[in-house]
Amino acid sequence: MTPTIHVECINIGKRFDAIEALVDIQLVIEQGKIHALVGENGAGKSTLGKIISGVIRPDQGELIVKGRSVHYGSPYDALADSITIISQELSLVPKLSVMENVFLGMESQRAGVIQKEVIRRRYTGLLARSGFSLPADISVEKLRTADQKKVEILRAIARNAELIVMDEPTAALTSDETEKLLNIIRWLRDSGKTIVYVSHYLEEVLRLADTVTVLRNGRLVRTSSANEETPESLVAAMIGRAMTLAFPPKAAAVPDAPEVLSVEDLTIPGIIEDISFRVHAGEIVGLAGLVGSGRSEVARAIFGADRKTRGEICVNGKKVKINSPKDAIHAGVVLLPESRKLQGLIMTMEIGKNVTLPHLDTLSQASLIRGRKEFRETSDLLRELDVRPPEPGLRITKLSGGNQQKVLFAKWLFRRPSVLIADEPTSGVDVGAKQAIYKLINSLAEQGMGVLLISSEIEEVIGLAHRVYAMRQGRIIAEVEGDALTEENVTHAVFATHEGAIHK
Amino acid sequence: MLLKRVRLDILRDYGTSIAFIVLFALLSITTPAFFSARNLHNIVDQSAHVGIVACAMTMVIIGGCFDLSVGAIFAFAGSLAAIIARAGYTELGIITGILVGLILGFTNGIIITKLKINSFIATLATSLMIRALALVMTGGLLIVVTDKNFATLGQGRFLEIKYPVYILAAFIIFSWFVLSRTTFGRYVYAIGGNQDAARLSGVRVELIRVLTFCLTGLAAGLAGVITVSRIAQGVADIGTGVELDAIAATVIGGTSILGGEGAIWRTVIGVLLLRLIVNGFNLLNVPPFYQGIFQGAIIIFAVALDTLSKRSR
Numbered sequence: 032m033t034p035t036i037h038v039e040c041i042n043i044g045k046r047f048d049a050i051e052a053l054v055d056i057q058l059v060i061e062q063g064k065i066h067a068l069v070g071e072n073g074a075g076k077s078t079l080g081k082i083i084s085g086v087i088r089p090d091q092g093e094l095i096v097k098g099r100s101v102h103y104g105s106p107y108d109a110l111a112d113s114i115t116i117i118s119q120e121l122s123l124v125p126k127l128s129v130m131e132n133v134f135l136g137m138e139s140q141r142a143g144v145i146q147k148e149v150i151r152r153r154y155t156g157l158l159a160r161s162g163f164s165l166p167a168d169i170s171v172e173k174l175r176t177a178d179q180k181k182v183e184i185l186r187a188i189a190r191n192a193e194l195i196v197m198d199e200p201t202a203a204l205t206s207d208e209t210e211k212l213l214n215i216i217r218w219l220r221d222s223g224k225t226i227v228y229v230s231h232y233l234e235e236v237l238r239l240a241d242t243v244t245v246l247r248n249g250r251l252v253r254t255s256s257a258n259e260e261t262p263e264s265l266v267a268a269m270i271g272r273a274m275t276l277a278f279p280p281k282a283a284a285v286p287d288a289p290e291v292l293s294v295e296d297l298t299i300p301g302i303i304e305d306i307s308f309r310v311h312a313g314e315i316v317g318l319a320g321l322v323g324s325g326r327s328e329v330a331r332a333i334f335g336a337d338r339k340t341r342g343e344i345c346v347n348g349k350k351v352k353i354n355s356p357k358d359a360i361h362a363g364v365v366l367l368p369e370s371r372k373l374q375g376l377i378m379t380m381e382i383g384k385n386v387t388l389p390h391l392d393t394l395s396q397a398s399l400i401r402g403r404k405e406f407r408e409t410s411d412l413l414r415e416l417d418v419r420p421p422e423p424g425l426r427i428t429k430l431s432g433g434n435q436q437k438v439l440f441a442k443w444l445f446r447r448p449s450v451l452i453a454d455e456p457t458s459g460v461d462v463g464a465k466q467a468i469y470k471l472i473n474s475l476a477e478q479g480m481g482v483l484l485i486s487s488e489i490e491e492v493i494g495l496a497h498r499v500y501a502m503r504q505g506r507i508i509a510e511v512e513g514d515a516l517t518e519e520n521v522t523h524a525v526f527a528t529h530e531g532a533i534h535k
Numbered sequence: 536m537l538l539k540r541v542r543l544d545i546l547r548d549y550g551t552s553i554a555f556i557v558l559f560a561l562l563s564i565t566t567p568a569f570f571s572a573r574n575l576h577n578i579v580d581q582s583a584h585v586g587i588v589a590c591a592m593t594m595v596i597i598g599g600c601f602d603l604s605v606g607a608i609f610a611f612a613g614s615l616a617a618i619i620a621r622a623g624y625t626e627l628g629i630i631t632g633i634l635v636g637l638i639l640g641f642t643n644g645i646i647i648t649k650l651k652i653n654s655f656i657a658t659l660a661t662s663l664m665i666r667a668l669a670l671v672m673t674g675g676l677l678i679v680v681t682d683k684n685f686a687t688l689g690q691g692r693f694l695e696i697k698y699p700v701y702i703l704a705a706f707i708i709f710s711w712f713v714l715s716r717t718t719f720g721r722y723v724y725a726i727g728g729n730q731d732a733a734r735l736s737g738v739r740v741e742l743i744r745v746l747t748f749c750l751t752g753l754a755a756g757l758a759g760v761i762t763v764s765r766i767a768q769g770v771a772d773i774g775t776g777v778e779l780d781a782i783a784a785t786v787i788g789g790t791s792i793l794g795g796e797g798a799i800w801r802t803v804i805g806v807l808l809l810r811l812i813v814n815g816f817n818l819l820n821v822p823p824f825y826q827g828i829f830q831g832a833i834i835i836f837a838v839a840l841d842t843l844s845k846r847s848r
Contacts, residue, residue, distance in 0.1 A: 336734070356736065359737075360737045366735065373732070374735055377795065379791075379794075379795035380724060400716060402716075
């Protein structure tokens, strides 16, 4: 049986201002298949997904759906052809219930009056068909991210979508939630739906997709069958040269290096309990755990961002009182927070002002900012960290995600802290920037800084850290180091399976 | 596309300045009475009270808040100064009026940061209370001050130019300097741009916020005392609408109502533009009823430009 073509792109092109987002894209998407789009940030994969689903109009080329040339002006036009998108950001109404969200815009009604009972019957039918279990009346804002994704998928099914574009659906999910979602996506395919799957998690893509298309700088590199690709071959195609996702070699930990950070009995009841650990000079210590295990909360409590009930913190062997981020900064402990845009940078400010915000005390005299000194020292640091372009006066929004993340590093390295706590330091950056950040973290440790690394990507923790603490339900449940430091052991520890109890 | 966006940015950044220059030129050509030292001096002199309040308001707005109580503080401080001056303590009255403004602003700041009430609502409430206190204090009566010294602040001249003009100039320079050159100014931008990120950067968000409200209180007190001195009488219903004029001037200048972005020079242009419209309408004999339509349209235009240039970014 020859496969049916669902969507065909002919010479699709799209510009945003001076940037060519997509150039001459030729692509065939087969019916009933999972077709993945991969590429670095800015490669154009999301843009292509949005063009297929009518969110964005192409400037050039032709889109052919089931043999018919189409010109979508909006997502509604695409929906008429049974095409819909589940975008990266949630597009649900938080205050409305699950059921109301699923049938939003297509409620059963009589003379304008919504017929709740009819809708409820439709919802029950939908659950039976999909095999999901989600309470109808709970408001969406109370659901976990994974369940919110399910609501969006239910909505797509309710609208009889035959092609669903999914843009980074697992980005906000924990690994077990991701597994469940992948199963749902497979089920959708098996029931005849076409899935366009946009993601930068290559392992995930290879396990899931039938076909993979690699994009680079808005151009299509190749489309191939997923079982012909490996993560390495995809990365090579994405960045245009062979590059392994290797981590820089770890420097041997100095055996008698002094403790730069020691935490004793840190507790916020109900959130984190009895957290005790230490970090030595020149050491990278990983804090592994699922989302919600309390990793970020430990970081915030040490940094004074959240109030702790008890706990003793020593920096460089001296006991310090940390009641606010200001105290922590002065004690030599800094936190690179989890969310770059919400907690890390001030998006309305210039690059330089973001970098120096925590350090104005060293750059001012009697409250007067010494502008020239500020400019000089910021420029030097930006150049050292290879921020492109290294111009302190430029608005932070003009930079790519990877460069913004480097600015965030500059902000926290400006004063050469003793301890750097990095919470998800590579979230939302592309492969190239990831490599640069790994190298940077490594070289900081080599210079004698103590690093506490928090990451959801276990391979990142394994690849960088000398020692790893595994957390679960607000407690440290294992310490893994040396030869025992393998992905398998840490995963077991994090999920608290039997084999995980190596120490303690 | 690119060209269009650049134009939009320029229009947002300098639109008010362009409008100001165009209107200024137009009035100079059409009405001979406009371009005279006397009239220009009047325009600035009459802008003094709103200008002082607007400069402080700009800092509050950049910091991500609003202060609707400045009109009430204006009246309370002015009336108190008049009462004390009438009792024979002219200098004490002036100083007390200004300090009371500062204290009321501080109270606003404490209510907003400690009780965590939205600044719009909090200052709406305190504005009702402060205005009522002013009425209680004056008994709803006109407080006429006969001492000639009291009127010096508002009416006195140095080198032909009235004192309020100097005070306005000094306050503009002070605000500009504080906002653009000091650590405090930098923190104001930071807390308005992203409060959480500012806190995680070691900025004492609540302290900075309280200080911005101290400044609007102080400015309102100063402006109120100047106005009372100018007319040599205190009354509880002066300064109504000053808060709206100050916010309007700030917004017209191009300072973002979302916080984190803005500048004093923008507000100065906004204040002068609003004043120019009033002055021009008077000189051209247009009934003053139409002024509001024109001013309102300009506000809508300014904010729309801001939103459009943000969306296209």
